[in-house]
Amino acid sequence: METMQPSDSALISLYIAGQENAFAQLLERHKARVFTTIMLIVRDEDVAEDLLQDTFIKAIHTMKSGRYNEEGKFSSWICRIAHNLAIDCFRREKRSPLLNLDTTSHAFNSLSLAEEGAEAAMTRDETHARLRELIQELPAAQKEVLIMRHYGDMSFQEIADATGVSINTALGRMRYALINLRKKMAAQPVFYDQNLYPRDTASVRVQRIAS
């Protein structure tokens, strides 16, 4: 039987009332989204760990001091803090794009090799590393919407408000971000993971012969 999970709002109330376990649940629920958002911007695991801490420390201070605004979703709020901190950090350090691009070593690899074949794991890691690079190649506005919507759990309207554009512009940017990613992935078959984008080559061949 599925157990009902307390809402973020309920957990925040419990946390403000002094129940530390409520914060542990909030952290567990949102840390991956926040961390992924930061990683896609700063591309350095150590920096991302630091920024994740800064993000949640800000949240702790805001909630414990009674300044947390109940309007809107906690997930959007926390990811917006993370996004802003990551962008600030990125601008401040003016990172070289070549710095720490070795994403095959430990960054983003959360599964152990024991759980799958070594070759399959390598292919998967290469595909994921390439996809991350392709996200970096997107125009800044498209990348921003993609990260905010997919990892930051912000609605398109919230993104529109945060970035000062109309919702249709935010939707358009997301649409083109996905189209661009798809095109770039398809243009490089070596990275075209059949598990992610299955292609029935046999049926394609039959159609071509028939036409």
Add this chain to the structure above:
Amino acid sequence: MIKTFTHETLLRYVYNELPAKEQQQVENALLHDAELAASCADLLLAQRALNNLSRTPSQRTTDSLLQYSRTFLRKE
């Protein structure tokens, strides 16, 4: 007559942002419109690919935050 939907509407559909009535309309259209269904499948595959990039911070960082929160509570 089957209503046509834009890619933007489909995007909002796959991200669960459509009002219930419009969501139902999209789902009805998906049953009859193969092109729309293919576009929707593309979006869902892209979502899945992006989901695969998700990762978590180290346990050390998580533990530090929990410790910080407990300490902050004592200060108050």
